[in-house]
Amino acid sequence: MTPGDRSVPPSPDDDAEPARQRGGTVTAEAAPEQDADQPGETERTILLPRISTDPVDDLVERVRPRLGRAVDALQVAAALEADGHTDRTAQVEYGYSDVFRLASEVFWRMGPPSPVDDQAGPSEATGTHRWDGLRTIAHGPLYLLPGAAFPAVLAVVGRPGLVLGLVMAGTLGWVYSGVAAYSAYRLLGLRRPGSASRVLRMAALTGPLLGVLLGAVMLPHHGLPLAVMMVCQLAYQMASTLLVFYRRESWLAVAMLPALLSGVAYLVVGGPALRRSAVTVAAVCVLATLAAALWAARPAAGAEEPAPRHPLWPEASMLLGVAGYGLCSAGLLFHAQAPYLDRLDVVVGAVPLFLSMGFVEWRTSRFPAAAIAATRRARRPDEFVAEVWRTVGRDVAACLAVPAVLGAALLAGLAHAKMLSAAGTVMTVAHVALAGAYYLAFLLTGRGRYGWLCLSIALVVALHVGVGALLGAAPLLGQHGSVFVDTSLYLGSIVLLQALFALGLLPVIGQVRHYR
Template sequence: MTALASGGEPLSMDDLIRPMGTGIFRAVEPLQVAAMLESQGLNDKIAREKYGHDDVFSLAEAAYTHISTMTAPRPPAGTVLRRARPLAQMLHGLLYGLPAALLPAASGLVGTQWLMPGLVLTTGIGWVLGSAAAQTAYSLAGRGFPRSAGRTLRTGLLLGVLAAMLMAGVIALVRNGPVALVALCVMQMAFQLASGILLFYRREIWLGVIMMPAVVAGIAYMGIGDSWVGLLAVCVGVVCIAGIVGAALLLTLAAGAHDAHDDHDALAAEPPLRTLVRPDVRALLPSLLYATLTAVFLLQAEARYVLDRTDIAVAGAGLVLGMGVLEYRAHTFEDETRAAIREVVYPVDFTRRSRWLLAKGMLICLGTLATLTALPLAFLHFTHTLTEASVAMAAAHVTVGGAYFLAFLLANQAKVVHLCLAQGAALAVHPLGRFVLPDHSALADVLLFLAAALLFFLVLLTLMSRSLRDVKQYR
């Protein structure tokens, strides 16, 4: 559930240069590039929030230097660099959900009463750490520091594993839990962060191939049910996750190796990491807050039902599977709006076109999530465990998914503070509203969560609709 990292990634120099056509390649000094950028509506705020530079002049100097090193054919004027990758991005949710095949086997070894609370906590911690590491790494890579980006991702992975080890160890000691809980929480955290690194480097195929033996073993256990098969499935899962971690580390260590072969001195001159990330700290704090609020909002609504109300807990599985679709549609919307801005004449025409593109993207996202959510509901129906509360929880997750699609778009426009306020308003409804709820049944609680999700969605929809009038956001 780290799709917000991908959706809110800072833009690279190629994203800045290529859509401007061949004219920028004829610039003879950085000041000329700066004039071209300002003529396109780019200001200091956009330079900081979308490209990681202090102002337009700093960005222009970096762009001028980058142009001199480009060897790819120069695209004709009006060409738009597409960021959407249909199959790869749509599979992200499924790839993140692969370890779910091992949960029955792991529950048989550790016990559901220990495994589920541990996984909920590690998922929340990994969500926040993964988002912070990915955002910083995207910023560093966009500024031309691939080695530092790789080091940031490695540091995030190490911190996450240590945090999972500490948290699970405390649970095991204080509540007399099994030692195996520590190992399983560490493996879950390692997979969550390492898989995010593979997706950062666009190695979706690697992730699926390396994890496939564990998925097959987990399914075999569900079919056979023997405890020894369960132990074997968990061991296979450990080996596969170790392979994913190894692949992630190799990718971060190899980051920039191609550039080093071409220009070793330039790569070796990367400043210390603490110096590079200093400009990102201020922008990172709101993102960290938003990731924390989002994790709390979703996980607290699900956590109380993972042990005794399976029908409610599984009702939101469609959101996990559909996160990749939300990410893909967010990138598609950006591609389409950047293309539209070159086809229209007046801002009002762009606003009209972009509203249609937003409505199309929203309908596709909601339709996809509703279809995916129907699968667990159908399972509950055929097993005679479908309840009103599970249907309400499914509807809440579809609504949250629609809000996440809008959040991807707003995060790309650096409106993270607005996202924090919107998520805070939703948290004021649920779980805070639970304390004044006269009916404390599961159905009443889930309906309150649905109301909070709807509020979150409507606030973000209002913010996004207003942003369509600001044409320079989409250049």
């Protein structure tokens, strides 16, 4: 007899309430009447049917009213611990090794917020969701704003110093901002917005200080302009991270608009005066952006936080994964772009990717809801897996189509300006393919597969450089072979990266338990 299978005679101490609490139903079914000559056997017997509900589903329904808009699994873990759940109860009552694994399961089963949880009216809620999508898509152009000042900075700093400074400061900023944002989101999930604010503000202040240290190292060799550029680059990366975190993208656009206009003016007209003006305006705009970010991240007055039950150190392995992924991603882009900063026809091939990154983020954010909807339509596990992969395929196609259209427009412009080259065309196609790879990468990060991400990127970079060295076309190794061969190898490495990322998703993307 199982715990949910009970067949007992009625008594004053045994009613149906426990069954109702577990989500079961109670029905009275008459037993066959006994003969009159059998005393004590004439009363009816109540049969309680077998109850086979998943206790985690019951837990989900109990916490849903409070956590219908949970940010991540750590917020769920904090709520479960506040209710008295421990690692032992997670093991004994639910079959999970600890509270954090149980919270992850609860978080995935909760699914997206229900429309009834939205306190706004239908029209207002629809407008808010629509704006959220547009806000995310706008991240792409925002990522490209500092690029308007790039020609002027290149003329001031010079190519050798700019390449080194761009790679060093860009890589450090990529890693540092990624770790800071991940830590802040985790703290926000633990209902500690003040701590998240302090982490982000500290990162925004220490980031430029790290740029000062890097600039001091480079100062004797490349002069003050490069040192200032590295400080500004790190300051902008940290400031934009804060403003995106707090959904202040409009502040970022307004603060950097003068830099955009002055950079375009120099690019069109040229001249030493406009060059100095563009560089100066860009530096001032970066400082204004940093000030706006620090203001946006200020903690709310009088806000109280629960006492921290767990520090972030249990997340150390995940933080290392985030840092490693940021380092590898920076290497993937910079190792191919850095040798060609003086080749406008090649370096602009990354523009379609940057412009479409917001669209890639938006498509990624829609995937969980699509997968949850697939769980309701599918009748068998193989149907669900097929539906999920069809969703992934459609999203990858969309993430390739948007930069492809932008890339076609870019190539048409280069052809009109008589600057189109075979190497530039291949580099543009490679960055279009990279948009699809980033979509798959975002799905992998959502499942914590940072190790696979780092290994895959390291492999394709090594293959690109290694095969290029064998063919005499590896600029990073000082070789001066065909640019077309090198960019073609880069395109091949990106296609291989897409395959590796898809292979990494294969064992996890179709697990229905993540979407229930």
